Amino acid sequence: MSTAIETRLFGEDASLSLSWPWAAYWIAFLRVLVGTLFLHAGMDKFLADQPFDAGWWLTGPASEGIIGPVMVWFGQNAPWIVNVMIPLGELLIGLGLIVGALTRLASFFGAVLMFFFYFGNAEWEHGFVNGDLLTLVLFITLIVFGAGRVWGFDAYLERTVTVQENSWLRYFLG
Template sequence: MSAAWLAYWLVIMRLAVGWWFLHAGLDKFLGWPFNAGWFVGGAAAETSLGPLVTLFSEGAALTFVNVMIPVGQTLIGLGLVVGALTRLASFFGAFLMMFFYFINGETGGWAHGLVTGELLGLLLFAMIATLGAGRVLGVDAYLARTAFFQNHPKLRWFIG
């Protein structure tokens, strides 16, 4: 398989994962107010992660989670769809999927095995970040050529 086909396959994967998260975030905004209390609260009561999760199950921390999950999913999805700051978006997408994976796993999600949708999502985000999927038909290709990123080479880690 040629490198060109691999590059276009990465674009398809980036768009699919981006749409998945963009849709999830926008869906939460359309059903506003979003409340993660059932998810976080249930995990706090049922898992060995309870003490850590309890911090986010009520009050200001839950309000923060209720805002940041839809905002985060929307921004992650948008970043991947347009191919902008792809590695940064993928990092935060992988972080969310890791959070969801461990919470769901402990609350019975692993009853069907260790390989779940959350784990597959985590692997997809890792692939997109590792292979620099934003530089093919994405804004990251343009950003990499700007003077700002040329003068700040460490910031190139954020773009794909």
């Protein structure tokens, strides 16, 4: 089944033909792929020999970036928040994406983390287009397409009475 999307971009008519089954498979694949990336990153931090400590990065390399003052404040005043929230956030974001539960919420917080990782990278040693930016774009893609509806727990949640009666909850689902 193909569908044509008709719209106007920059004052010009534009059309895009999509094969929905293939698009659904692709978005589910991207969701699980990004979820696995984040689950692995979170597990690495939890299972490491030494406790995770971002203090060196917050007051060092990240202090020179565009959002340096924010990073320095956290590094000096509340490093424990970052040291807990990064590994825990990566773990929960990864799990949420893999099972497709609260997909938009998980993707939003993943995008927030990637925003800080990308703009905290002061020197962009690998160029402006790097893995952090691409992962940020993937999270935004998952938010836009509601990726949890394809082979995800969100499809079940959206059919529950609670979500049916409170339609605003659908903004957290995928």
